[in-house]
Amino acid sequence: MTTHLDARALDSLDPRVAVPGYDRDQVEPGIVHLGVGAFHRSHQAMYVDRLLHEGDSGWGICGVGVLPSDRTIADVLHEQDGLYTLLTVDPDGRAEARVIGSHVAHLHAPSDPQAVVDRLADPATRIVSLTITEGGYGVNDATGEFEPRDPATLADLAGSSLPSSVLGLVVAALEVRRAARTVPFTVMSCDNIQGNGHVARTAVTAFARTRDADLADWIGQHVAFPSSMVDRITPATTAEVVAAVAALGVDDRWPVRSESFTQWVLEDRFSAGRPAFETVGVQVVDDVTPYELMKLRLLNASHQAMGYLGILAGETYVHDVCRDPLFVRFLLGYMHHEAIPTLRPVPGIDLSEYCDQLIARFSSEAIRDTLGRQVIDASDRIPKFLLPVVRAQLAAGREITRCALVLAAWCRYLEGTTDAGLTITAEDKRLSEIRAFAEAEKSSPGAFLTYEPVFGDLGSNPVLRDAFGAARTSLAHDGARAATAALA
Numbered sequence: 001m002t003t004h005l006d007a008r009a010l011d012s013l014d015p016r017v018a019v020p021g022y023d024r025d026q027v028e029p030g031i032v033h034l035g036v037g038a039f040h041r042s043h044q045a046m047y048v049d050r051l052l053h054e055g056d057s058g059w060g061i062c063g064v065g066v067l068p069s070d071r072t073i074a075d076v077l078h079e080q081d082g083l084y085t086l087l088t089v090d091p092d093g094r095a096e097a098r099v100i101g102s103h104v105a106h107l108h109a110p111s112d113p114q115a116v117v118d119r120l121a122d123p124a125t126r127i128v129s130l131t132i133t134e135g136g137y138g139v140n141d142a143t144g145e146f147e148p149r150d151p152a153t154l155a156d157l158a159g160s161s162l163p164s165s166v167l168g169l170v171v172a173a174l175e176v177r178r179a180a181r182t183v184p185f186t187v188m189s190c191d192n193i194q195g196n197g198h199v200a201r202t203a204v205t206a207f208a209r210t211r212d213a214d215l216a217d218w219i220g221q222h223v224a225f226p227s228s229m230v231d232r233i234t235p236a237t238t239a240e241v242v243a244a245v246a247a248l249g250v251d252d253r254w255p256v257r258s259e260s261f262t263q264w265v266l267e268d269r270f271s272a273g274r275p276a277f278e279t280v281g282v283q284v285v286d287d288v289t290p291y292e293l294m295k296l297r298l299l300n301a302s303h304q305a306m307g308y309l310g311i312l313a314g315e316t317y318v319h320d321v322c323r324d325p326l327f328v329r330f331l332l333g334y335m336h337h338e339a340i341p342t343l344r345p346v347p348g349i350d351l352s353e354y355c356d357q358l359i360a361r362f363s364s365e366a367i368r369d370t371l372g373r374q375v376i377d378a379s380d381r382i383p384k385f386l387l388p389v390v391r392a393q394l395a396a397g398r399e400i401t402r403c404a405l406v407l408a409a410w411c412r413y414l415e416g417t418t419d420a421g422l423t424i425t426a427e428d429k430r431l432s433e434i435r436a437f438a439e440a441e442k443s444s445p446g447a448f449l450t451y452e453p454v455f456g457d458l459g460s461n462p463v464l465r466d467a468f469g470a471a472r473t474s475l476a477h478d479g480a481r482a483a484t485a486a487l488a
């Protein structure tokens with residue numbers, strides 16, 4: 001017997017499920033969040049739920065779906081009065097369930113773009129936060145220039161009457177605020193990108209400049225774009241997660257399950273005020289860079305390091321790979337010998353302990369994270385997570401053999417079959433382009449590395465070309481396990 005989750009159900013839920021202990025009717029949405037995916041719901045919305053428990057009712061969230069495919073999610077949240085269940089599990093399998101109440105409004109931009117612009121332009125909106133994926137900003141990793149490729153941004157740049165992209169919506173609202181002399185909101189990116197604040201600033205100001213140079217200058221001077229390091233492993237919701245929540249008596253069409261670990265390190269730069277994030281576990285700092293580098297190069301790059309090799313070796317789950325001593329040796333070897341030498345000291349963190357903790361987090365069977373999740377849109381992720389390590393190591397004349405094996409495994413993965421001959425279905429916005437370079441590699445060694453949108457000028461580096469060539473040969477002749485063993 002389950003109870004449909006909505007505001008009326010909160011008083012009668014199973015006591016194992018914690019519920020909002022504040023009056024949601026009193027909560028004002030001071031934050032508008034674009035990209036209400038799994039991660040936002042396990043992370044930022046959970047921190048804001050804690051804030052609301054502390055009595056700060058001015059910082060609720062209005063969620064916005066920007067893609068047409070976000071319609072279903074908008075409908076579910078509407079049916080559930082914005083409520084959903086967050087299930088957190090630790091590596092020992094202990095679980096906690098909590099209904100998150102911080103989403104008090106929701107808009108679907110493709111259905112009503114003007115309503116989104118109005119909400120963003122409303123003086124009550126003081127922070128606009130984003131989780132729109134690494135590829136959502138249209139900034140070229142190799143050049144740092146704004147070079148959008150997605151149709152919605154291109155249509156907005158071409159002058160469509162109502163905006164359909166994140167940048168179009170944000171810039172349209174900033175234009176209204178400037179004209180009305182309303183203090184501008186902060187744009188707070190929570191995507192896994194080094195210097196995510198700088199990247200967001202580049203994208204927003206470059207987009208605005210195509211409209212009005214004065215507007216772009218005003219944004220550059222007055223809008224704050226704090227950078228942040230965000231961390232909580234959150235796989236996509238599956239039917240199994242829905243069933244786990246139903247077993248607690250809650251009929252929730254869109255719960256989310258994450259690990260219990262969570263971290264958020266945030267720069268203290270806000271143009272229209274901020275909630276007391278530090279009271280609910282956020283580390284508010286002057287410079288987030290060392291934390292970002294640590295997380296992206298150790299955690300996210302390790303996901304890349306295990307993804308392609310693991311899939312070629314026939315594995316499906318992150319925890320299976322991370323309980324295999326061979327892959328653990330390889331991952332720790334990558335972390336200690338190739339990633340850590342590129343990092344700065346991180347205040348309060350012992351990097352060796354951090355690496356061991358990562359292996360423990362990755363080994364958690366309870367969240368059932370998949371290798372498949374790590375390799376979607378690899379052409380957006382590899383340049384942000386792994387190639388900065390390659391560049392820094394090459395510049396210092398240090399080793400890159402494990403990184404080269406990961407790149408070679410990505411190339412083999414794109415060729416489309418596992419070591420056992422099973423078909424791999426890759427998903428990437430640039431799939432046809434990048435696959436052509438992987439095919440060319442078969443007859444022209446090094447061709448893969450000349451795919452400029454990903455590798456930039458790295459493709460001509462002789463050290464990388466040699467290491468990549470040797471790694472690819474090893475993978476082709478011996479398979480992923482043996483090639484990994486040779487470097488583990």
Ligand SMILES: NC(=O)c1ccc[n+]([C@@H]2O[C@H](COP(=O)([O-])OP(=O)(O)OC[C@H]3O[C@@H](n4cnc5c(N)ncnc54)[C@H](O)[C@@H]3O)[C@@H](O)[C@H]2O)c1
Pocket residue numbers: 034035036037038039040065066067070131132133134135136150166190191192193230231232233234235236
């Ligand atoms: N899942 C995690 O463990 C995790 C952890 C830390 C950070 N993140 C960051 O959060 C991002 C989203 O992860 P998720 O797990 O929520 O994924 P998800 O697939 O559940 O959600 C992605 C969201 O981004 C939106 N989106 C995607 N492309 C967009 C575009 N071009 N314009 C506007 N909206 C767009 C989608 O509509 C959706 O709401 C990641 O790419 C990463 O940068 C994720």
Ligand SMILES: O=P(O)(O)OC[C@@H](O)[C@@H](O)[C@H](O)[C@H](O)CO
Pocket residue numbers: 134192230231232233234299300303373374381
């Ligand atoms: O979601 P992405 O694209 O940034 O990267 C995939 C994973 O590495 C990532 O989701 C991690 O699980 C997350 O960054 C942990 O905090």
